[in-house]
Amino acid sequence: xxxxxxxxxxxxxxxxxxxxxxxxxxxxxxxxxxxxxxxxxxxxxxxxxxxxxxxxxxxxxxxxxxxxxxxxxxxxxxxxxxxxxxxxxxxxxxxxxxxxxxxxxxxxxxxxxxxxxxxxxxxxxxxxxxxxxxxxxxxxxxxxxxxxxxxxxxxxxxxxxxxxxxxxxxxxxxxxxxxxxxxxxxxxxxxxxxxxxxxxxxxxxxxxxxxxxxxxxxxxxxxxxxxxxxxxxxxxxxxxxxxxxxxxxxxxxxxxxxxxxxxxxxxxxxxxxxxxxxxxx
Amino acid sequence: xxxxxxxxxxxxxxxxxxxxxxxxxxxxxxxxxxxxxxxxxxxxxxxxxxxxxxxxxxxxxxxxxxxxxxxxxxxxxxxxxxxxxxxxxxxxxxxxxxxxxxxxxxxxxxxxxxxxxxxxxxxxxxxxxxxxxxxxxxxxxxxxxxxxxxxxxxxxxxxxxxxxxxxxxxxxxxxxxxxxxxxxxxxxxxxxxxxxxxxxxxxxxxxxxxxxxxxxxxxxxxxxxxxxxxxxxxxxxxxxxxxxxxxxxxxxxxxxxxxxxxxxxxxxxxxxxxxxx
Numbered sequence: 228x229x230x231x232x233x234x235x236x237x238x239x240x241x242x243x244x245x246x247x248x249x250x251x252x253x254x255x256x257x258x259x260x261x262x263x264x265x266x267x268x269x270x271x272x273x274x275x276x277x278x279x280x281x282x283x284x285x286x287x288x289x290x291x292x293x294x295x296x297x298x299x300x301x302x303x304x305x306x307x308x309x310x311x312x313x314x315x316x317x318x319x320x321x322x323x324x325x326x327x328x329x330x331x332x333x334x335x336x337x338x339x340x341x342x343x344x345x346x347x348x349x350x351x352x353x354x355x356x357x358x359x360x361x362x363x364x365x366x367x368x369x370x371x372x373x374x375x376x377x378x379x380x381x382x383x384x385x386x387x388x389x390x391x392x393x394x395x396x397x398x399x400x401x402x403x404x405x406x407x408x409x410x411x412x413x414x415x416x417x418x419x420x421x422x423x424x425x426x427x428x429x430x431x432x433x434x435x436x437x438x439x440x441x442x443x444x445x446x447x448x449x450x451x452x453x454x455x456x457x458x459x460x461x462x463x464x465x466x467x468x469x470x471x472x473x474x475x476x477x478x479x480x481x482x483x484x485x486x487x488x489x490x491x492x493x494x495x496x497x498x499x500x501x502x503x504x505x506x507x508x
Numbered sequence: 509x510x511x512x513x514x515x516x517x518x519x520x521x522x523x524x525x526x527x528x529x530x531x532x533x534x535x536x537x538x539x540x541x542x543x544x545x546x547x548x549x550x551x552x553x554x555x556x557x558x559x560x561x562x563x564x565x566x567x568x569x570x571x572x573x574x575x576x577x578x579x580x581x582x583x584x585x586x587x588x589x590x591x592x593x594x595x596x597x598x599x600x601x602x603x604x605x606x607x608x609x610x611x612x613x614x615x616x617x618x619x620x621x622x623x624x625x626x627x628x629x630x631x632x633x634x635x636x637x638x639x640x641x642x643x644x645x646x647x648x649x650x651x652x653x654x655x656x657x658x659x660x661x662x663x664x665x666x667x668x669x670x671x672x673x674x675x676x677x678x679x680x681x682x683x684x685x686x687x688x689x690x691x692x693x694x695x696x697x698x699x700x701x702x703x704x705x706x707x708x709x710x711x712x713x714x715x716x717x718x719x720x721x722x723x724x725x726x727x728x729x730x731x732x733x734x735x736x737x738x739x740x741x742x743x744x745x746x747x748x749x750x751x752x753x754x755x756x757x758x759x760x761x762x763x764x765x766x767x768x769x770x771x772x773x774x775x776x777x778x779x780x781x782x783x784x785x
Contacts, residue, residue: 260589269612273623275626276619276622339772340538343537345715347541351544446618447743468618480622494614
């Protein structure tokens with residue numbers, strides 16, 4: 228093994244298995260306990276959603292998800308999530324770029340501010356937004372009960388996802404290819420499109436997937452500013468909560484199942500795009 | 509850093525990008541956060557202190573800390589165990605296990621709460637059996653802990669796994685060949701290797717656990733002084749209307765915000781240590 232020097236695997240890629248790792252008796256027991264625990268807290272509860280949604284047959288399920296109020300909430304939640312994801316993909320990448328490639332006084336403060344939406348409890352985020360864009364807004368902008376309000380709330384809570392997934396890739400990126408392209412006369416935009424973008428695309432997509440899932444199911448930050456107006460600003464998560472509080476278990480489970488399906492489709496789509504982008508790289 | 513590395517031609521582009529990025533972040537996050545601080549203290553300190561004396565607030569704070577600490581302990585123990593299993597062993601269903609861990613972050617917290625009701629509620633799958641044993645989960649503290657554990661599930665695992673993968677098993681095997689038992693190897697080798705990643709994961713989990721709202725909202729019942737967590741307190745007080753209730757909401761929100769910022773600063777301090785390893 229003295230011939231070829233070990234080439235360190237690039238970080239954030241799936242490394243080779245560390246050992247052949249057969250399970251011993253003790254680790255087998257650990258695996259059993261771990262799986263049992265995960266079944267109790269994740270698998271069974273999620274299965275229960277689908278089971279409850281379909282246990283009275285397909286008829287009630289279809290009735291629940293084609294209810295006009297249900298459809299309104301789903302259209303709103305999915306539409307808002309898509310829009311927010313697209314904006315995040317663009318602006319999140321831009322913010323990451325500026326944080327990595329630029330330096331200016333106060334950059335570290337911006338770094339800290341970006342993490343705030345991630346650490347801030349969602350209901351506090353809701354209160355934060357309503358005090359700026361509510362009836363007592365210091366700028367006279369009142370977004371309570373509007374879809375724009377929901378939109379701002381979702382942008383707020385999803386800000387860190389794309390930034391934080393693109394940033395490490397930009398930091399690790401070698402500059403020599405860009406410099407070579409620049410010396411051959413490529414413009415800044417061409418360099419970004421042909422060299423930087425293909426490298427960061429998988430991270431962009433991964434961050435976008437997280438942002439989409441978050442926006443689709445968001446509740447706490449949205450609930451105060453949306454004012455929950457039926458047919459206008461009622462999001463799916465608020466609607467499901469209302470159904471479960473009215474003891475409409477089938478309805479709540481049906482909407483939850485539909486949202487799970489939407490989330491799975493989008494996440495699989497983004498994951499395959501990510502693989503495609505990673506292969507091209 | 510090194511001269512001559514500047515590529516994006518014009519300084520104009522650089523300035524435009526900088527202004528968009530900083531403006532977006534400040535406008536979206538810093539401005540609203542600043543408004544809350546101003547709103548909390550606009551009538552001076554006395555109403556804030558009055559909120560702090562509210563027994564419901566104090567009970568909510570105690571419950572919140574209790575639930576968060578228990579949840580983080582559970583997630584830390586299982587997080588370390590599951591990370592070691594995923595990194596060091598090959599077994600059927602390993603990829604599935606890996607995927608399940610991430611599931612809770614892709615699901616609405618409301619769905620998490622509803623699912624818990626279906627399984628552990630009075631009319632749920634296990635509810636009647638648990639009830640006959642005298643155990644109540646939904647609308648009681650165990651449900652708060654369960655909901656919190658679920659939403660914070662991946663945080664420790666996702667921090668620890670990359671570090672374990674990078675570290676490999678050579679040290680571990682060397683220790684084993686020298687006769688160290690499993691426990692000794694864990695305490696002397698694995699734990700020191702993952703300590704910063706683990707600390708980072710624990711802080712993230714703590715922040716998430718203290719701040720969980722949606723899932724807890726579904727399963728708690730939110731009875732003041734009994735099953736009301738700090739986030740529920742903020743919500744209920746804000747919905748109540750009336751000057752002192754609104755002040756209570758803003759005071760609690762302000763405190764939660766301070767805790768969140770404290771966590772971020774701690775994380776920012778931990779991060780470089782993790783990278784230095």
